[in-house]
Amino acid sequence: MFQNHKLEKTDDGYNVILYLEPNQTEFAKELGAGYDPTLETDLKKGAVHYLRTKVPNLRVNVVKVMMGSMIIASIPLTQGMFANPAEASSITKVKSQNLTYTVANGDTLYSIAKRFNINVDDIKKANNLPGNTIKTGQSLTIPTASYTVKGGDTLYRIAQNHQTNIDVIMKANHFTEPTIFAGQSLFIPTSIQKEEEATPQPVLVDSSHTVEAGDTLYRIANQYGISVDELKHANGLTSNTIGIGQTLAIPKPQENETPKQSTNYSVQAGDSLFLIAKKFGTSVDQIKQTNGLTSILIRIGQVLTIPAAQTQTEKPVLADDATYTVKAGDTLIGIAAFHNTTVQAIKETNGLPSDRIRVGQILTIPGHVSEPGTDRETQESTPTKRITYKTHTVQAGDNIWALSTTYGIPQAELLRANNLTNNSTLSIGQTLRIPVHEIGVHPTVSERHGEYLDWWTEAQYVFPIDITAKVTDFTTGISFYVTRTIGANHADVEPSSSKDTEIIKEIWGGDFSWKERAVLVEVNGHRIAASMTSMPHDIEYIKDNNFNGHTDIHFKNSTRHNDGQVNPRHQEQIQIAAGLIQS
Numbered sequence: 002m003f004q005n006h007k008l009e010k011t012d013d014g015y016n017v018i019l020y021l022e023p024n025q026t027e028f029a030k031e032l033g034a035g036y037d038p039t040l041e042t043d044l045k046k047g048a049v050h051y052l053r054t055k056v057p058n059l060r061v062n063v064v065k066v067m068m069g070s071m072i073i074a075s076i077p078l079t080q081g082m083f084a085n086p087a088e089a090s091s092i093t094k095v096k097s098q099n100l101t102y103t104v105a106n107g108d109t110l111y112s113i114a115k116r117f118n119i120n121v122d123d124i125k126k127a128n129n130l131p132g133n134t135i136k137t138g139q140s141l142t143i144p145t146a147s148y149t150v151k152g153g154d155t156l157y158r159i160a161q162n163h164q165t166n167i168d169v170i171m172k173a174n175h176f177t178e179p180t181i182f183a184g185q186s187l188f189i190p191t192s193i194q195k196e197e198e199a200t201p202q203p204v205l206v207d208s209s210h211t212v213e214a215g216d217t218l219y220r221i222a223n224q225y226g227i228s229v230d231e232l233k234h235a236n237g238l239t240s241n242t243i244g245i246g247q248t249l250a251i252p253k254p255q256e257n258e259t260p261k262q263s264t265n266y267s268v269q270a271g272d273s274l275f276l277i278a279k280k281f282g283t284s285v286d287q288i289k290q291t292n293g294l295t296s297i298l299i300r301i302g303q304v305l306t307i308p309a310a311q312t313q314t315e316k317p318v319l320a321d322d323a324t325y326t327v328k329a330g331d332t333l334i335g336i337a338a339f340h341n342t343t344v345q346a347i348k349e350t351n352g353l354p355s356d357r358i359r360v361g362q363i364l365t366i367p368g369h370v371s372e373p374g375t376d377r378e379t380q381e382s383t384p385t386k387r388i389t390y391k392t393h394t395v396q397a398g399d400n401i402w403a404l405s406t407t408y409g410i411p412q413a414e415l416l417r418a419n420n421l422t423n424n425s426t427l428s429i430g431q432t433l434r435i436p437v438h439e440i441g442v443h444p445t446v447s448e449r450h451g452e453y454l455d456w457w458t459e460a461q462y463v464f465p466i467d468i469t470a471k472v473t474d475f476t477t478g479i480s481f482y483v484t485r486t487i488g489a490n491h492a493d494v495e496p497s498s499s500k501d502t503e504i505i506k507e508i509w510g511g512d513f514s515w516k517e518r519a520v521l522v523e524v525n526g527h528r529i530a531a532s533m534t535s536m537p538h539d540i541e542y543i544k545d546n547n548f549n550g551h552t553d554i555h556f557k558n559s560t561r562h563n564d565g566q567v568n569p570r571h572q573e574q575i576q577i578a579a580g581l582i583q584s
Contacts, residue, residue, distance in 0.1 A: 014060030063237025409465030446580030451530035532574035
């Protein structure tokens with residue numbers, strides 16, 4: 002079947018390129034025509050036989066099958082299939098008894114499974130749970146594998162090898178720093194699987210790609226509409242390192258054999274359309290359209306029809322990459338949340354071996370993937386940040402301050418949009434341009450945490466003046482209502498009623514205080530991470546609420562009125578509410 006071979010040295014073994022004999026042309030054509038289990042089995046058997054005969058002692062990661070200069074298939078092999086048995090993985094599946102988790106207030110099986118990067122069914126099996134009901138204080142067994150750290154290991158590499166992420170491993174082992182040492186035993190949360198030996202499966206190849214300067218696995222994968230894992234699997238790559246001139250096999254995108262059916266879902270406490278859409282791999286708009294919803298409001302017990310996830314038939318559209326300069330207090334998870342991407346994508350794009358970054362470091366932020374046939378500028382299935390304009394015709398009694406309040410934008414921005422100054426006068430019939438900011442819902446670290454929205458570009462538009470919001474204290478879970486009355490550098494708010502004032506005093510220990518507390522602000526379909534004080538001061542607008550003045554709510558990057566500086570204590574509480582740091 003094969004006339005000769007060529008070896009490619011890798012970090013931990015070899016890739017073998019096999020060249021089909023000329024008389025196998027028809028075989029190659031049939032293989033490339035579509036999925037045929039018989040042909041793939043013959044190819045796999047032929048490749049394995051050739052390797053055992055010609056290179057029995059080599060550690061082979063992947064086999065690339067060539068017809069002339071064209072790659073027609075790639076066969077990733079099981080780890081160490083032709084390696085010294087002593088080099089086999091030291092991963093050992095253990096009974097799910099080594100890691101326990103105590104259910105906290107507000108936890109659900111879904112949120113716990115998400116925290117440890119496993120399935121709900123895995124937790125139910127490990128704990129013999131007949132349903133999804135759990136109670137606060139209950140101890141749950143989390144299925145794990147054990148892994149012994151070897152010299153040269155990093156948490157990033159271990160997480161990659163176990164198809165998880167650094168945060169999951171750190172939480173499972175109660176780490177505060179990503180530091181490990183040789184010989185250390187780690188818990189790795191993992192799915193419960195049958196102990197079956199994996200067999201090499203051929204990967205049909207769509208084309209090949211020669212690596213150019215500036216290429217990354219993430220960008221190449223997006224270019225061809227596949228995942229990074231599929232690309233690495235097809236080429237036997239164990240890391241994200243690639244070299245200029247290297248030829249990569251591009252596997253055919255996986256297709257679903259059977260169409261997915263819609264399903265029904267009963268709304269639970271803490272749910273939102275965004276969280277439900279994220280859980281089922283669909284979009285808020287699709288759920289709203291399927292259920293005839295005109296707003297994002299839902300109620301506990303409401304039954305929603307969840308549409309099947311759309312099957313992608315075209316290659317996705319990749320937006321242009323951007324750059325970001327790391328500032329003091331930044332974290333990868335915070336940067337990823339702000340730019341609507343993932344920590345893993347940023348790390349892969351920038352070749353980062355860990356989550357550590359430094360002030361002044363310039364990061365490339367990978368472009369977003371848009372659905373085929375949609376305009377990236379108008380797409381609403383992912384968080385958006387878009388500015389459009391409408392017009393307003395000046396009427397008797399209009400003034401800039403009143404109009405800025407009516408349209409929910411800062412007075413200074415309305416002036417800039419119309420080339421006006423504080424001394425400008427309006428005339429009846431004059432046409433003004435009104436900026437309209439569309440701020441999409443951002444992903445959150447967990448269901449318990451809030452969106453990490455920047456005050457200047459996002460939060461002030463979501464929570465404009467004269468709007469009432471529900472505020473929940475992050476620590477106690479107690480809620481009350483406030484109305485934003487004034488404030489440009491941050492939100493100046495007042496309790497909406499005397500009842501809300503009493504609740505605020507209770508949360509702050511029975512009296513008003515300048516003490517900053519982490520809070521969640523629910524307004525206009527968003528749940529935003531923020532920090533609040535409770536001390537009344539200065540101007541008062543709302544009467545009969547037993548609160549003589551207003552108090553402050555700060556958001557990401559908001560500043561003080563007196564000196565225009567960021568308050569670090571407020572920013573720390575905001576990051577706690579966003580889940581970026583722990584209290």
